[in-house]
Amino acid sequence: MKKTRITLIVLFTLCALALIIFSLSVKDSLPGLLDRMDAEQTATQDDKMLKARDRVLESIREGDRSKILRNLERYTSGWADRLDLNGEIGLELFFFRNGPSLTALGLFLLAAAVAMALSVLDRKGRFRKAAPPLMLIAAVYTGVYILENVVGSDSMLMTVLEKGAIFALIAVSMNLLNGFTGLFSLGQAGFMLIGAYTYAIFTIETGTRPQVYQYYAGGLVQFTLPALVSIGLAGLAAAFFAFLIGLPVLRLKSDYLAIATLGFAEIIRAVFQYDGLGPITNGSNLLRKFATYDTVLFPFVIAGVCIALIALIINSTYGRSFKAIRDDEIAAEAMGINLFRHKQMAFVISSFFAGIGGALLAMYQTTVQAAAFTSAMTYEILLIVVIGGMGSVTGSVIASFLFVAASEWWLRFLDNEQMIGSFQVPLLRSGFRMVVFSVVIMAVVLFYRKGIMGDRELSIKRLTSRLSLRKGGLKNG
């Protein structure tokens, strides 16, 4: 057992080092590679090829990696009949093309080897327990990074991943309130709106403000804040509104919160479109030209950190009190838990992260308009929470990726008319996707009453033990 593990560690380390060293060493080797390709040529180069070669060299000088890759692609495809690209040169080209991905893969393998080595040395077993989930997370992030490099950030897969990560954060923030504290709130879209607007207003480039606020003389705000600061402000602004709403409403015993938050979301949507606030909110016009991100990793990292924070809160003494309030208010109060304080805390925290989710959504969309933040958006998120399982963080995360993928991607084909031969497939037309989608959702809610995860969390231990059980069963049978 131990022997195999040590062998694995050594193997991983060697692979990792090889990957890292090799992918880094070919980083600046393209000009030399081009020369070697010249030397190997079997026919003389024509003008067209020479021009393509020059274009590659020029883009190297410019330093724009995506441009280099594009020109290189064009050049090598022109060479295909004259040069054997399966040999050493081909390998080097492959490493050059996928350099960053391979470096990332190497780093991940190295981390895995270190984690395994630590697990072997770790006597107390505390690290051994934490290592698998941490490695799983690292694997997901490495995978996303590599995928983005391979399929490009404009692909449908990346779009789904981006939106899925953002919705995951918002769903988890809603779950904190509805699933973990037992407070039914329907204001998520409102808090997202506040977050999105706060972020957008503070990050529009000063120079482009006259263009964006063209009907309002360039707007009132005449400075620009860094993106991360604005994201923080987006959360704080949403939290502040939650604080105000909570003051009267959270003292009431029953479900007034749902009505109050729903009303708030509707009102805030109207207020932000109000012409009188135009110098700040741009009235009913779009906000645009604010700072966005250029890699999918950005929303992944921000959402990941926020979800991790929420999970830490849930498992802290405060989170335990939230769950106590959900289970039995009277008993919780009798145990010295101040109901109002703790409900307020949960509400404000939940809204804070919904605000950050709103900011990320603004970045994803690259434009913001208040009219889009309808209560339908809240219901969509509520649906994700229910499908994932009230009271399960991992459930919300998984459900949000599935939900986004199904609604944006997997069911897309249902919206297009299709012909098989001369036979037109019935029902397939624009709008049919939403019908099927609703049916699927209904089926999920019917057959998984408590959502995919119930109130449990995804755990690697449980998964592996179930898998090995199944294997054992097969052997016996």
Place this chain on the structure above:
Amino acid sequence: MAEHVLELKHITMQFGGVVAVDDLSMHIDQGEIVALIGPNGAGKTTAFNCVTGVYTPTSGQVLYHGRLIVSNRPEGRMKTLYAGSQKDHPAEVVVNTPDRITKLGLARTFQNIRLFKTQTVFENVLIATHLHRTSNLLTATLRLNWREEREMREEVLNLLEVVGLKDARDELATSLPYGKQRRLEIARALATRPKLLLLDEPAAGMNPQETDSLALFIKQIKDRFALTVFLIEHHMDLVMDISDRIYVIDFGRLIAHGAPHEVQDDPDVINAYLGVDEE
């Protein structure tokens, strides 16, 4: 005169037209086990709820170690509706929520068990240590309070050992048998580090053996944690066995009080329990 641990002064609790507790005055001294008994619907639980802040009494006062923790008089509509027999009302109005009263050192259990259903035995007790935290949201989230957290967990394990539930600590609270759930509720109340423990029918649903061991158990924890105990109970054997003094109420009104043997032979008490009253 040493001040009482708990003192009820002319407590009246009226729901609409129903006077559930009528002019109840009583006191409990340091280290005593005092029982409140009476037929079904006599108003015992309501009296408890007035002390622990679940209800604000219509009229009357509660003092804890001489400190006024509850005080009220009929106001508004209640002024005309008021039907209690006590016509003199206190001038002050003092209202405390249950959590604040628990923080003062009064902890209770519930007649119809109220455990945190989705939580394990261990977590149920752990939640009750929350009120002693010195951490805030930030330090608790970032686990800067790990030392306090570890102490809390150790304290909870100790408590579970005392009540004999250490082996069941990872089970779901509601999966325990009835008797053990009652013990768990007591452990949870103890985790708030009370000075006065209020038990609402701790033996309800227990079989005779369990009831016997409960009597011993209550005496043990009383000594171990230097508690004063205020108890509502229907099992007469248990009450007679462990109480230092007994108060008897019927239809919300105090009809007798004294040492167990005095109360046992009181004709009013026998009438109330046998229903010989003209009512």
